[in-house]
Structures are given as C-alpha cells and as structure tokens.
Amino acid sequence: MDMEDARDALVQEARELLAAMEMALMQIEAEGASNEAINAIFRAAHTIKGSAGLFAFERIVSFTHIAESVLDKVRNGSLPLDANLLSLLLECGDYIGELVDAIAARRETEEPDPHRRGRLEVALNALLGVDSPAAAPLTVQSASTGSAQIEVEGEGASVSSDNWHLSLRFSPDVLRNGMDPLSFLRYLGTIGTIVHIVTLPDALPDALVMDPEACYLGFEIDFVSSADRQTIEGVFEFVREDSEIRILPPRGKIAEYITLIHELAEPAGRLGEILVKGGALTATELDTVLAQQAAEPVPAKPLGTLLVEQDKVPQAVVAAALTKQKQGEEKRTQEQKFIKVEVSKLDALIDLVGELVIAGAAANLVAHREKHTRFEEAARGISTLVEQIRDAALTLRMVPIGEVFQRFPRVVRDISRELGKEIQLLVTGADTELDKSMVEKLSDPLMHIVRNAMDHGIESTEARVMAGKPIEGTLRLNAYHESGSIVIEVSDDGRGLDRDRILGKAIERGLVSPDQPLSENEIFRLIFEPGFSTAEQVTNLSGRGVGMDVVKKNIEALRGEVEIVSRLGQGTTVRIRLPLTLAIIDGFQVMVGDSQFVIPLELVIECIDISSHDLRHNILKLRGEPLPFVRLRELFDLPDIEHVRESLVVVQYGQQRAGLVVDKLLGEFQAVIKPLGLLFGGVKGISGSTILGDGRVALILDVPHLVQRTMRASTALLSHQHEKLNR
Amino acid sequence: MPLTTLAKGEGAQFRLDGELTIFHAASLKDALIAALGEGGPALTIDLSGVDELDTAGVQLLLLVKREAARLGRALIYSGHSAAVISVLELLDLAGTLGDPLLIPNASR
Incomplete structure (x- = not known):
C-alpha cells in the first residue's frame, strides 16, 4: 500500500x-x-x-x-x-x-x-x-x-506510553520480615515483561550507619503486561501495608506522574530522567510535568489523602483496560465480517459476468440448433449457474439504503432548530437494498426534498395548533421494493400542496396556458419545472426555486422518476422510483417483423392472445377493465407482414398498466444492458441495447416511457371523443 | 567466614563464597568495610564463589563500591558467578557497578 x-x-x-x-x-x-x-x-x-x-x-x-x-x-x-x-x-x-x-x-x-x-x-x-x-x-x-x-492541557491529558509504570519503595523492614524484593521482581517477570528498570541506591546511608538488614533500595519499573491492575497489585499484597507501591496504568494521566514525582524522595529532575529513559514519559510530557510542578508547588500531602487518591485510580484503569480489550475484539470481528474491495474491481467483475451471460446465451443457441440433447442439457446446466453468478455478483454492489438515511436524523434535528419547528423523523425500510452507485447519487436529491418538506411542508407551531394538528410535525422516510424498482418516499404531515396556487403561479410564469386542462398529478409535477417556487419567503434552506428541477434531473439520470402525492392540509409525499440495478436484467424477448426487442421481465404482467379481441382506438377491454395499448410496429414504423397472429404483452409501471402489441413471443432472456450511443440519446421508447446469443442486437424497451405515452394517448383520445359527443 | 583474603597490600584480592544474603549481611558488612580499610589503592573482590544473592547482598555490593570511591580506592568485582549475573541483570545494575562482566557462553 x-x-x-x-x-x-x-x-x-x-x-x-x-x-x-x-x-x-x-x-x-x-x-x-x-x-x-x-x-x-x-x-x-x-x-x-x-x-x-x-x-x-x-x-x-x-x-x-x-x-x-x-x-x-x-x-x-x-x-x-x-x-x-x-x-x-x-x-x-x-x-x-x-x-x-x-x-x-x-x-x-x-x-x-x-x-x-x-x-x-x-x-x-x-x-x-x-x-x-x-x-x-x-x-x-x-x-x-x-x-x-496543545498536548498539555493539564490533568486530563494522558501520557502516550503503553507500559505500566511501577514505582516501588519497600519498607526498611521487608528483609527482616523474610521477604526479598528480588522475588517480587522475579514474579513480575512471569506475568509480563520488565522493559526497563532502574535500581535507586540513593537511600543507602553512610557505611557507618547503614543497617545491613534494612532495605534501602527503590525501583522504578516500566512493565508490559496484559494482566489487569488487580493482578499486578496482588504481587505486592504482602508488602503493601508499609511499603510505598505505586502503579500507574498504561497511558496514565500526566497528573499521576506529577504526584509520583512529588511524593518520592528523589529529586524531581532525576526521577524525570528515569521516567523518560524507561519510556514511561516522552521528553515533552516530562517538560509538562515539571513545568506544572514548578508552577504550583504542592504542599506535602498527608499519607491518608494520598491513599484515597490512589484508590480512585483503579476504576478508571479497569475501564481503560476494558475498552482496549473491547476495541481489539471489535476490530477482529469486523475484519472477519467485511473485506474492503475497490469498487473498480467489482465493476470489472460485473462486466465480465455480463460477457459471460452473452457467451452463455450464444452457447445455448448453438446447442439448440445442433439439436444435440446432451449438449443442450449441459448448456442449460451452465446457464443456470451463470444466472446465479450474475445475481450474486450484482448483490455485491447492493447496499442498504440506510447508508443514505443515516445522515438525516442530524439534518432534521439541525434544521428544525433553525426553523423553530418541532419535527420528528421516522425512518422505515432502512435495510432495503439498492445499487451502491445509486446510493451516492441519491443523497443530494433526497436532501433537497427533505429540506423542502421541513421548510415548506410542515407548518409553524402556531399554524399547526390552529389547524388542530399535533404540535410536533412528522417527517417520514420510507423505502421498499416494488416490481423491480426501489421506491423511496419522503412524507410530511404538513400543509400539503395548494393546487390552485401552483397553477396560478405556473400560469403567471407562462409555464402553462390558462385553458390547458391539467390533472392534479400534472399540476403537482409543475413544481419540478426550472425556476418554479411558490414560497413567499425565501429562506436560506429552500424557496429559491433551485432544487426541485435539479432533483428531477438527478433522478431521471438514474433512469428513475419522481411523483408527488399531496392532500391539502394533510401532507405531501414525494415518491422516487428507481430501477434496482443498472447492469444486467432478466428480459422478455419479443419480435416484431424481423426486429427483436427485450422488455424487462419484472415489468411484464401477462401475455394475451388478442386475435379474438376488439382492437379499435388502441384501447381494449381486459376482464372488464380498459387497457390502453400501443402497436410496436406502428411505434417504430416497421414494415407490415401479412397473416401474423399478434400477441399482447401487458406491462406495469408504478400503478399504471399498458399493453404492447408484438408479432411473436420468444421467452425469457438474460440481457446485459449496453447503453445506447450519444447518437441515440434523443430516441424515446428505448432505454438501451443488448447482444443476443447469435450476435444480433436487440433493443431494450423503455417501459416507463411507453406506459406514460400510451396513457397520454388514450386520455387524449377520450377527451377527443368527449368533445365530439358534446358537439 | 565467606570472605577470604587472597592477597594483601597493593592489588589486594579477596574472595566471597556461598550465600551473600541477609543471613550474613551484618557480619559481611563489617568484614568488607574492614577489608577496604586494610587494602591498598586498588583491590579486587572475586565473586565466582557466590551462589546466592539477595537484596541485602546487592545493597552491600553497592555500599562497598560507594565507600571505596569515597576513600579513593579502586574496587573491582570480578569473576561474577551466574547467580550474581542474573541478579545484576534483573536490577539492571551492571552499569551502576561498572565492572567488566564475563558473560558465560551458554552454548558451551
């Protein structure tokens, strides 16, 4: 690396x-x-x-x-x-x-x-x-x-050393009591490693008065051990009472070192050197300690207070040791659960799987043409596996949408404070998965919508009280899967969209003409027009008319669409619908004349033989319900063929259904979506292309567009008829 | 008596044997201080016979060394036994005492 x-x-x-x-x-x-x-x-x-x-x-x-x-x-x-x-x-x-x-x-x-x-x-x-x-x-x-x-802001600061520091001053009687400090040190060696030790002979008196049976030596020890404080203290249990045993934990407080240096008889400078040499303190840390000590000469504390102070230490130390252990464990489990992979590697893998799907289709075709049963069987086995590999590879890129949602609690909190509104956020469906590449592009549009909802949607506290609503406004983020799409909803329980005001504004801006008949849905859609804003007040959050059109553009770039449902006085829901993946789809292959088309299988509801149906006005009656349809032959201006038995494929997008009339149903097919070149950017009704097993190209139908188009055509037809009747 | 005089006068040599511990510390202290008194400007104490050393013993070694320095005598501990070496290592005192140590080759 x-x-x-x-x-x-x-x-x-x-x-x-x-x-x-x-x-x-x-x-x-x-x-x-x-x-x-x-x-x-x-x-x-x-x-x-x-x-x-x-x-x-x-x-x-x-x-x-x-x-x-x-x-x-x-x-x-x-x-x-x-x-x-x-x-x-x-x-x-x-x-x-x-x-x-x-x-x-x-x-x-x-x-x-x-x-x-x-x-x-x-x-x-x-x-x-x-x-x-x-x-x-x-x-x-x-x-x-x-x-x-700014390493030195006092008592709160910790030293950087990972070692325990032990400062031992045994009682003079320890030897006479039959205990040898050496044996304690040897025992220490069994529960850890003594990194550094300094034996302090300073307390040895003159030869004349020196009592050979008294203990005069002091020890400063830096010690590495995974043992807890109790274990280390336990080593000195028998000598604790009348000896001075100080144990400073790894990353101990600088303050504790200050006390240590205070309390010991040896000159501060000398002790400091020892601590630095042993690695207990860095030179900078020592400077801090000495400076602080010099700054506030502490009166010698009575031993009693010292003991109390020392008693306070273990708690913090145990906590520190625990955290450290936990950290280690957490890291390990994380390492086992996740591998970080570069996104480009994943993309390369998915590209390869795409090629594999195409090659598999080619093999299937050959097997089919050869009419070689065992070959066909083998090819089918392979294609089943390829399908599984494809699905598995695609799920690698799927992440829970919670990744986007998780930043909103903070956003809602901050903005509601700024606006002086009380708003609670409810998040549901955070584990709904979608393609990683979409997660990144989704976050900005969502932010816009959420801000808009809080700023314009949810009323001020007084207005809510007046309207008899709960004081606390509710903002809801929801996500779920629906027929091959992921749907993300941002709902508020605010004032709702004012149909007439939007229409008035749109007419004023010249976006629509006053006599244009518009459905409620179409009126709401107007707020996505560039430069449209009905907010009387421009706040620094939204209302400047920038945003909603950008939102729409961003979502459409992801092959998705935005929809608004709103009831005046009750709230607004902005619904974003996005395709689940961008790379490979299960397709349904159909034929019109010599041309082949692929319809995303998830959007196909059923196929119907329509020779017996009445096909006037591009609307047919299916089980008592009117179903608008379109002939692909007419749509793409393909040559007529005599005597074909046409079939109808019923597709659904969102809540709307439509029929597509084709010549021949060819069945399921895995399609690797290849984007159309720039040249075809403006072509409507087609969302991409794919390569068939025999090397020919099939076009993938843009079902959302086709459904809308058919709906429009049929409404236009109906109103046309309506007018005729009225005349 | 664990302290033996091997040579007197200039380049006096002594030898310590057996336990250098609290049990003999009192008598050893007097003997060692006395030895310093009678020795010349330079003296050597052979530690090869020491088979046990405790804190009291270490204190004595340090004390005698310091006392020698005070009196202007050059005192060298030599022939450290394994027991002595292990304690000096444990306490990191080899440098403080400043005598050349002969580290026995473990592989032989």
Missing part, C-alpha cells in the same frame, strides 16, 4: 468513524446517555486522532485531542453530557469532518476555518478548565514557548 492509498483509507475510515460518532450522539440525544454510546464516541475520536497521528496530520491530531480530553471527562463521569455539550460535540464532529475533507483534497496544511476552530477550542477548553485550574496557565505557557502541540 503506498502513501496515497493509505491516505484514502484514512479518509474513508475517518468518515465512517465520524458517522458512527454522530449516530451515537443522536442516540444519546434521543434516548439519554448510555455508557456504550459514550464509549463509541470516545473510541471514534481516539481512533481518528491515532490514525491522523500516523500521518502527522497535526491539525486533526491537536483538535481531536482537545475533544477527546473533554470526552474522557464525560466518560469518567466528571462532566455531565447535557444538550449544550451534545451540540458542541456535534459541531466538533463537523469540524473534524472538514479537516478530513481537507486531507482528501490534499490541503491538509491549511486550516479550513480558523475562526470556527478557535471558537470550538475556546468552548472545549472552557469545559476542561472547569475543574482543572491548571489547564489555563499551561495552555498559555505552551503557546508562549511556541510548542506546536
């Missing part, structure tokens, strides 16, 4: 972590604080800081570090997580996101928004300062010495 790849991976990881962090924050806001959620937030911040540190992205490291210190206080309960802090943390997440974006854009050396950063840092530091008075002067100190990092 070269640096660029690693950088991309970092960006992606950071974004995922930020999303997780945001989700946890939203969860806390909705359900109250839970340890799990707080830990998730802390872990996210910690991991982001760690990975950024590997690349020396100082801007992220220093910022995240402050946020992490605050989170640490939240985690150990010394700082309550209230609404203000939640908002602050959300904003910090956003800013980290900006820093990550800067990395993605290769602009990590610039501060994206120094102003905002300053504001956030002041807010965070204020929180840190609440019960650590040392924080403020220290930050100033580090700033004045020009040190690049």
Whole structure:
C-alpha cells in the first residue's frame, strides 16, 4: 500500500468513524446517555486522532485531542453530557469532518476555518478548565514557548506510553520480615515483561550507619503486561501495608506522574530522567510535568489523602483496560465480517459476468440448433449457474439504503432548530437494498426534498395548533421494493400542496396556458419545472426555486422518476422510483417483423392472445377493465407482414398498466444492458441495447416511457371523443 | 567466614563464597568495610564463589563500591558467578557497578 492509498483509507475510515460518532450522539440525544454510546464516541475520536497521528496530520491530531480530553471527562463521569455539550460535540464532529475533507483534497496544511476552530477550542477548553485550574496557565505557557502541540492541557491529558509504570519503595523492614524484593521482581517477570528498570541506591546511608538488614533500595519499573491492575497489585499484597507501591496504568494521566514525582524522595529532575529513559514519559510530557510542578508547588500531602487518591485510580484503569480489550475484539470481528474491495474491481467483475451471460446465451443457441440433447442439457446446466453468478455478483454492489438515511436524523434535528419547528423523523425500510452507485447519487436529491418538506411542508407551531394538528410535525422516510424498482418516499404531515396556487403561479410564469386542462398529478409535477417556487419567503434552506428541477434531473439520470402525492392540509409525499440495478436484467424477448426487442421481465404482467379481441382506438377491454395499448410496429414504423397472429404483452409501471402489441413471443432472456450511443440519446421508447446469443442486437424497451405515452394517448383520445359527443 | 583474603597490600584480592544474603549481611558488612580499610589503592573482590544473592547482598555490593570511591580506592568485582549475573541483570545494575562482566557462553 503506498502513501496515497493509505491516505484514502484514512479518509474513508475517518468518515465512517465520524458517522458512527454522530449516530451515537443522536442516540444519546434521543434516548439519554448510555455508557456504550459514550464509549463509541470516545473510541471514534481516539481512533481518528491515532490514525491522523500516523500521518502527522497535526491539525486533526491537536483538535481531536482537545475533544477527546473533554470526552474522557464525560466518560469518567466528571462532566455531565447535557444538550449544550451534545451540540458542541456535534459541531466538533463537523469540524473534524472538514479537516478530513481537507486531507482528501490534499490541503491538509491549511486550516479550513480558523475562526470556527478557535471558537470550538475556546468552548472545549472552557469545559476542561472547569475543574482543572491548571489547564489555563499551561495552555498559555505552551503557546508562549511556541510548542506546536496543545498536548498539555493539564490533568486530563494522558501520557502516550503503553507500559505500566511501577514505582516501588519497600519498607526498611521487608528483609527482616523474610521477604526479598528480588522475588517480587522475579514474579513480575512471569506475568509480563520488565522493559526497563532502574535500581535507586540513593537511600543507602553512610557505611557507618547503614543497617545491613534494612532495605534501602527503590525501583522504578516500566512493565508490559496484559494482566489487569488487580493482578499486578496482588504481587505486592504482602508488602503493601508499609511499603510505598505505586502503579500507574498504561497511558496514565500526566497528573499521576506529577504526584509520583512529588511524593518520592528523589529529586524531581532525576526521577524525570528515569521516567523518560524507561519510556514511561516522552521528553515533552516530562517538560509538562515539571513545568506544572514548578508552577504550583504542592504542599506535602498527608499519607491518608494520598491513599484515597490512589484508590480512585483503579476504576478508571479497569475501564481503560476494558475498552482496549473491547476495541481489539471489535476490530477482529469486523475484519472477519467485511473485506474492503475497490469498487473498480467489482465493476470489472460485473462486466465480465455480463460477457459471460452473452457467451452463455450464444452457447445455448448453438446447442439448440445442433439439436444435440446432451449438449443442450449441459448448456442449460451452465446457464443456470451463470444466472446465479450474475445475481450474486450484482448483490455485491447492493447496499442498504440506510447508508443514505443515516445522515438525516442530524439534518432534521439541525434544521428544525433553525426553523423553530418541532419535527420528528421516522425512518422505515432502512435495510432495503439498492445499487451502491445509486446510493451516492441519491443523497443530494433526497436532501433537497427533505429540506423542502421541513421548510415548506410542515407548518409553524402556531399554524399547526390552529389547524388542530399535533404540535410536533412528522417527517417520514420510507423505502421498499416494488416490481423491480426501489421506491423511496419522503412524507410530511404538513400543509400539503395548494393546487390552485401552483397553477396560478405556473400560469403567471407562462409555464402553462390558462385553458390547458391539467390533472392534479400534472399540476403537482409543475413544481419540478426550472425556476418554479411558490414560497413567499425565501429562506436560506429552500424557496429559491433551485432544487426541485435539479432533483428531477438527478433522478431521471438514474433512469428513475419522481411523483408527488399531496392532500391539502394533510401532507405531501414525494415518491422516487428507481430501477434496482443498472447492469444486467432478466428480459422478455419479443419480435416484431424481423426486429427483436427485450422488455424487462419484472415489468411484464401477462401475455394475451388478442386475435379474438376488439382492437379499435388502441384501447381494449381486459376482464372488464380498459387497457390502453400501443402497436410496436406502428411505434417504430416497421414494415407490415401479412397473416401474423399478434400477441399482447401487458406491462406495469408504478400503478399504471399498458399493453404492447408484438408479432411473436420468444421467452425469457438474460440481457446485459449496453447503453445506447450519444447518437441515440434523443430516441424515446428505448432505454438501451443488448447482444443476443447469435450476435444480433436487440433493443431494450423503455417501459416507463411507453406506459406514460400510451396513457397520454388514450386520455387524449377520450377527451377527443368527449368533445365530439358534446358537439 | 565467606570472605577470604587472597592477597594483601597493593592489588589486594579477596574472595566471597556461598550465600551473600541477609543471613550474613551484618557480619559481611563489617568484614568488607574492614577489608577496604586494610587494602591498598586498588583491590579486587572475586565473586565466582557466590551462589546466592539477595537484596541485602546487592545493597552491600553497592555500599562497598560507594565507600571505596569515597576513600579513593579502586574496587573491582570480578569473576561474577551466574547467580550474581542474573541478579545484576534483573536490577539492571551492571552499569551502576561498572565492572567488566564475563558473560558465560551458554552454548558451551
């Protein structure tokens, strides 16, 4: 992996972590604080800081570090997580996101928004300062010495070492009591590894007064072990009472080291050196400790308080150790569950599967023509497998739409605050799957629709009270599968679309003429016209008339369509319908004259022999219901053939049905969609082409367009007849 | 008596044997300090016979070394036995004492 790849991976990881962090924050806001959620937030911040540190992205490291210190206080309960802090943390997440974006854009050396950063840092530091008075002067100190990092904001800060640090001063009587400190050290060696040890002979008195049976030696030990604090403490159980045993956990607080240096008899500088040499502290960390110590000379504390203070430690330590273990486990299970694959590799695989489908069809055809039974049998077996491979390959690209939905709780929360409306968000069908490539393109249009619904759809609180509605507005995001499409709905229980106002506005803008007969559906559709906005007030969210036409364009680019259902005073639903995949479809092959066409099989309802039906006016009566139809021969202007027994294929798109009249039904066929060239961009009624087994090209029919067209034609016909009758 | 005098005067040599532990610490301390007093400017104490060493013993070695320095004598511990070496390694004291150590070749 070269640096660029690693950088991309970092960006992606950071974004995922930020999303997780945001989700946890939203969860806390909705359900109250839970340890799990707080830990998730802390872990996210910690991991982001760690990975950024590997690349020396100082801007992220220093910022995240402050946020992490605050989170640490939240985690150990010394700082309550209230609404203000939640908002602050959300904003910090956003800013980290900006820093990550800067990395993605290769602009990590610039501060994206120094102003905002300053504001956030002041807010965070204020929180840190609440019960650590040392924080403020220290930050100033580090700033004045020009040190690049804000590594030193006091008691909350942790050292970077992964080792335990043991500071042992045995009681003078220990030897006489029949215990040898050496044996404790040997035992330590069995539950971990002593990385570094310094034996301190400083306490040895002059030869004359030295009692050879008293113990004078002290030890400073850096120790690596997976054992918990209890186990390590247990080693010294028998000497605890009258010896000074201090155990500092991995990544212990700088403050604890300060106390350590305070309490020990040896001069501070000498101890500091030992700690640095053993790797317990880095040189910078030592500077902090010594500076802080010098700044506030602590009066010698009575032993009693010390013990109390020492008692406080284990809790935090056990928590730290637990988190660390959990982190490891989580990472492992994630590794087992997911493999990250480059999208281009997946696309290459799907291309190949497409070719395989075509080649398989060719083999089938040959087998069929040869009339070789065993060959045919084998070919059929292969094509079954090919079909399964195709489906499996396509599902590789499918992701739950929840990926898009998950950013909306935050959006709804922020916007409803901004607008002063109370809006709750309900999400359903978040596990409905769709093609990954669509997920990315769907997110912007959805954002527009959601903002629109909140801004214009849902009324202000007073208006809702007046209308007798619940004060809290509801916004609903829903997704489901329906006949080969995925449907995404954004509904609100707001004021609904005002048919007359839209029509009036459209006439005023010259989009339609006043005497044009329009169905309700068509009127609603007008809001997708460029430059159309009925909002009297332009807010900074929407109402500028940019947006809905872009939404429509984006959705149509995905071969999808947007539909609006609305009832005045009751609410609006915007429904987006998208094809499930973009690459390979199960098709139904039909023939008109010599030309072959493919209809997406999911849209085919049934096939009917129509020789016995009355076929006037392009409408036929099917089981008592009128069904508009179109002759493909007429539509594509193909030559007539005598004596054909025509068939009718009934297709459905959305709620509408239509019939397509063809000469011959050829049956099911797997079609690899090849896009039409630019030259055919303007052709209506055809959505693509595919290659048949024998190498010929068949056109794939654009059923949604055909259905709409037939509907239009039949309505026009009906109104025409209507007029005739009226005359 | 575990402390044996091998040579006196200039280049005095002594030898410690057996247990260098709390059980003999008191008598050993006096003997060693006395040895420092009677030795010349340079003296050597052979540790090859030491088969046990505890914290008290380590303290003594450190004390005598420091005392020698105070008196301006060059004291060298030599011929460290395996027991001594293992303790000095455990406590990382080889550097503090500053005597050349002969590390026995394990493969032989």
